[in-house]
Amino acid sequence: MKILVDADSCPVAVRETVLRAAARIGLQVVFAANRPIPGIGAAVMELCPPGEGAADDRIAVLAAPGDLALTRDVALAARLVEAGVAAMDDRGRLFTRENIGERLSLRNFMVDLAEKGLRPDRLNIYGKRELKAFADSFDRILNRLIRERTVRDRDSEPA
Secondary structure: OEEEEEHHHOOHHHHHHHHHHHHHHOOEEEEEEOOOOOOOOOOEEEEOOOOOOHHHHHHHHHOOOOOEEEOOOHHHHHHHHHOOOEEEOOOOOEEOOOOHHHHHHHHHHHHHHHHOOOOOOOOOOOOHHHHHHHHHHHHHHHHHHHHHHHHHHHHHOOO
16 A cells, blocks of 8 residues: 655645655655655655646556545546545545546536636635645545555455
């Protein structure tokens, strides 16, 4: 099991939270971005070529069922969910088979509005409340994935 981070737009506080949790429980963290990400310590840095979607494509290649991916990109999340990979955003919202269609539809609608020059007001505030929501959800999802892996490993052991 590993944690994959779409790092181009990931807030520093989220990166730090992920790194602390991974160090505490001994998980590998992989950051994928089009530029070097400072301060990632022992985590793996996948430096992707310039161009739209390069980091997303790399995460999709590296991800496997049982992994946890962090991304704001709903299209990437849809690819990951389809592949059986747990995906969540930096505000703690989990992408699931049940909600990904609606989220993708909303994303496509917003992109369409932007292409027509109708940009809604955006408040990109990321403060203590958003970080706490992320940390609580991240902890819950990570613990669930670890329990599921333990059960899978135990069930696959020869009798």
